[in-house]
Amino acid sequence: MQMLSLVDLHKRFGDVVALDGAGFNVEPGRIVGFLGPNGAGKTTAMRCVLGLVSPDQGEVLWNGATPTQPDRLRFGYMPEERGLYPKMKIREQLVYFAELSGLGRSAAAAAADEWLERLGLTDRANSKLEELSHGNQQRVQLAVSLVHGPDLAVLDEPFSGLDPLGVDSMAAILRELASAGVGIVFSSHQLDLVEDVCQDVVIINRGRVVLAGTLDELRNRSGHRFLGVSVDNQPWSPDLDGIETTTSAQGRRRYVVDAGTPIDQVMARAMADGVVTRFALEPPSLTDLFREAVGR
Amino acid sequence: MIRQVFLIARRDFLQRARSKAFLASMLVIVGLVLVMGPLLSLQNRAPSPYDIGVVGIEPDGLDASLHSAVRLFDRRAVIHRYESLTVAEEALDGGSVDVLLVDDREVVWVEEADPQLEAVVAAAFGDIDRRKVMAELGLTEEEASRLLSPAQQRDSSTLQEPDPDADAKKFAAYAGNVVLYISILMFGQFVLMGVMEEKSSRVVEVVLSRAQPRHLLAGKVLGIGALGLIQLVVLMAAALVTLSMADIVDVDVGALGFRTAGIVLSWFLLGFAFFSVLYAGLGATISRQEDLQGVAMIPVLFLLPGYFISFIALENPDALVARIASIVPPLSPLVMPIRTIAGSVPAEQVVLAVVLILAATYGIIRFAGRVYRGSILRIGAKVRLREAWRAARADE
Numbered sequence: 001m002q003m004l005s006l007v008d009l010h011k012r013f014g015d016v017v018a019l020d021g022a023g024f025n026v027e028p029g030r031i032v033g034f035l036g037p038n039g040a041g042k043t044t045a046m047r048c049v050l051g052l053v054s055p056d057q058g059e060v061l062w063n064g065a066t067p068t069q070p071d072r073l074r075f076g077y078m079p080e081e082r083g084l085y086p087k088m089k090i091r092e093q094l095v096y097f098a099e100l101s102g103l104g105r106s107a108a109a110a111a112a113d114e115w116l117e118r119l120g121l122t123d124r125a126n127s128k129l130e131e132l133s134h135g136n137q138q139r140v141q142l143a144v145s146l147v148h149g150p151d152l153a154v155l156d157e158p159f160s161g162l163d164p165l166g167v168d169s170m171a172a173i174l175r176e177l178a179s180a181g182v183g184i185v186f187s188s189h190q191l192d193l194v195e196d197v198c199q200d201v202v203i204i205n206r207g208r209v210v211l212a213g214t215l216d217e218l219r220n221r222s223g224h225r226f227l228g229v230s231v232d233n234q235p236w237s238p239d240l241d242g243i244e245t246t247t248s249a250q251g252r253r254r255y256v257v258d259a260g261t262p263i264d265q266v267m268a269r270a271m272a273d274g275v276v277t278r279f280a281l282e283p284p285s286l287t288d289l290f291r292e293a294v295g296r
Numbered sequence: 297m298i299r300q301v302f303l304i305a306r307r308d309f310l311q312r313a314r315s316k317a318f319l320a321s322m323l324v325i326v327g328l329v330l331v332m333g334p335l336l337s338l339q340n341r342a343p344s345p346y347d348i349g350v351v352g353i354e355p356d357g358l359d360a361s362l363h364s365a366v367r368l369f370d371r372r373a374v375i376h377r378y379e380s381l382t383v384a385e386e387a388l389d390g391g392s393v394d395v396l397l398v399d400d401r402e403v404v405w406v407e408e409a410d411p412q413l414e415a416v417v418a419a420a421f422g423d424i425d426r427r428k429v430m431a432e433l434g435l436t437e438e439e440a441s442r443l444l445s446p447a448q449q450r451d452s453s454t455l456q457e458p459d460p461d462a463d464a465k466k467f468a469a470y471a472g473n474v475v476l477y478i479s480i481l482m483f484g485q486f487v488l489m490g491v492m493e494e495k496s497s498r499v500v501e502v503v504l505s506r507a508q509p510r511h512l513l514a515g516k517v518l519g520i521g522a523l524g525l526i527q528l529v530v531l532m533a534a535a536l537v538t539l540s541m542a543d544i545v546d547v548d549v550g551a552l553g554f555r556t557a558g559i560v561l562s563w564f565l566l567g568f569a570f571f572s573v574l575y576a577g578l579g580a581t582i583s584r585q586e587d588l589q590g591v592a593m594i595p596v597l598f599l600l601p602g603y604f605i606s607f608i609a610l611e612n613p614d615a616l617v618a619r620i621a622s623i624v625p626p627l628s629p630l631v632m633p634i635r636t637i638a639g640s641v642p643a644e645q646v647v648l649a650v651v652l653i654l655a656a657t658y659g660i661i662r663f664a665g666r667v668y669r670g671s672i673l674r675i676g677a678k679v680r681l682r683e684a685w686r687a688a689r690a691d692e
Contacts, residue, residue, distance in 0.1 A: 050505045072505070077502065079502060083497045087311070087315075096303065100507060
């Protein structure tokens with residue numbers, strides 16, 4: 001069941017084409033990694049979902065219909081350009097944004113207190129935002145986008161600027177929300193992180209979605225595998241026709257082979273050359289898929 | 297979505313009302329107004345008597361002549377006599393007396409003659425000299441008194457009934473005008489800064505994901521407008537208190553004060569509605585402090601002509617330029633209240649002025665509202681009005 005659908009979105013800003021027929025779906029309880037090079041159209045697509053930008057063509061559907069303003073209050077949004085009121089106390093900000101999202105005064109106050117506790121900021125409740133460290137400001141920003149208990153969270157680069165502990169706690173919160181049935185779309189340039197956190201991936205390039213599906217599907221769908229072999233602790237070449245050599249993220253030499261390559265024959269040849277000390281046949285990583293999809 | 301507007305208005309109102317800068321400025325203004333009353337009383341107090349020093353030979357009947365001359369100016373005189381010239385001059389120099397009469401031949405001042413006192417002294421000496429001549433001519437005391445008795449008063453009248461409160465009304469109009477100009481400018485600029493700060497802190501995108509631009513615009517204008525209204529009410533109340541304490545001659549401060557306050561508050565609302573929306577539209581085109589001065593000047597260019605013409609209206613409420621400017625927006629919010637407070641304006645002119653400023657406000661809401669929508673999410677360089685206009689159309 002699709003909760004959110006972006007259908008054939010087109011948007012131009014003057015001569016710049018931001019979206020050129022982009023479309024994808026988000027299901028409840030799924031975490032979607034929304035990837036693409038800079039300027040690919042991620043932020044514009046997210047802004048279309050929130051109604052901040054109206055597409056020139058195409059539509060955004062929420063449970064099969066055009067979202068109304070009350071529907072959109074059930075979305076949580078964290079923009080790429082972070083920002084809250086610098087001189088406002090953080091608890092007041094949380095209550096304010098929760099109320100603005102439709103919660104009553106006491107429900108908003110309860111939700112604000114719950115989030116402050118969850119993020120370990122209860123003792124800073126009456127501090128002004130500008131008095132907090134950068135990391136804590138990021139946490140408040142996340143809390144603001146989720147304080148009203150949204151059904152859909154749209155997060156633009158939520159991991160940027162976080163230290164490893166911040167990344168872990170952010171990932172934990174996203175998983176927790178997803179397990180409660182919240183649909184999550186987030187963009188990121190940290191592909192290893194995306195690979196770790198999300199179940200679905202959408203890759204956009206030049207305003208079009210060039211790859212979309214579950215991570216496993218996309219890996220299996222790829223016509224390539226990566227082969228890494230060492231014989232007598234030395235890198236070993238399979239000596240196949242037209243073989244391409246690449247380097248893995250860890251700096252190891254790898255060979256790109258077709259998915260249908262008879263691996264047992266390659267293995268037999270390697271064993272004939274000496275003692276096989278390493279033999280790895282891997283599906284493409286998200287970084288590989290991304291490079292392949294955007295052609296870079 | 298009235299709730300969104302209310303929440304936004306409440307936030308803007310409370311954040312600004314609680315700021316130390318606002319509270320301090322409010323205290324200073326109210327303090328100044330409260331001090332003004334006692335100062336006015338001081339100015340209006342009955343003038344002190346003239347102190348006149350006399351030394352050496354003095355003519356007969358000097359006291360009587362001086363007292364009778366000083367009465368012509370509604371003043372009193374206290375006469376001090378000195379034994380020696382040195383002591384008398386010390387008294388003059390030390391300020392104990394205002395003038396010194398020496399030996400019936402010389403009048404000595406400290407530095408410069410006081411014109412009124414000079415006239416008093418001249419009249420007194422004229423009286424003494426005439427009495428002396430009349431005695432020489434052999435006139436009896438009664439004949440001399442008849443000759444010197446003041447001329448018989450003729451009835452004086454005016455063609456039009458004078459307004460006994462004219463001066464007080466003029467003062468009220470002047471004060472109302474300054475307060476209006478400062479309030480519209482100050483709270484308009486609060487709107488401008490509020491809009492710009494939301495852009496520069498990037499919070500606007502978070503707000504707009506939960507409220508429409510028109511709700512944000514309306515909430516901001518209403519919240520800051522309410523704050524302006526409260527400040528004006530406090531200011532007016534302080535002014536009424538201080539003026540009623542300040543014993544101003546024969547003016548019903550209450551009636552005039554309430555009328556002035558009513559007119560100023562009404563025109564504040566009308567003027568603020570127009571200018572705050574203009575300020576908001578302009579504020580949405582910028583997101584950097586350095587661009588603030590440039591756009592802040594634009595509404596001032598619309599406000600200043602009205603402010604200048606209001607001084608013409610103050611002197612002559614029926615001058616042609618005042619009559620026109622009091623009806624034409626956006627000059628009317630500063631000129632019509634002056635004319636209404638200082639003089640009397642036909643009701644149809646007031647109604648026309650109100651209708652026109654409301655129509656102009658509707659127009660500015662359409663224009664500035666669209667500029668606001670078209671530029672509010674564009675952070676960075678100043679957005680040109682034409683681009684903002686087009687961007688808003690593309691988003692409709």
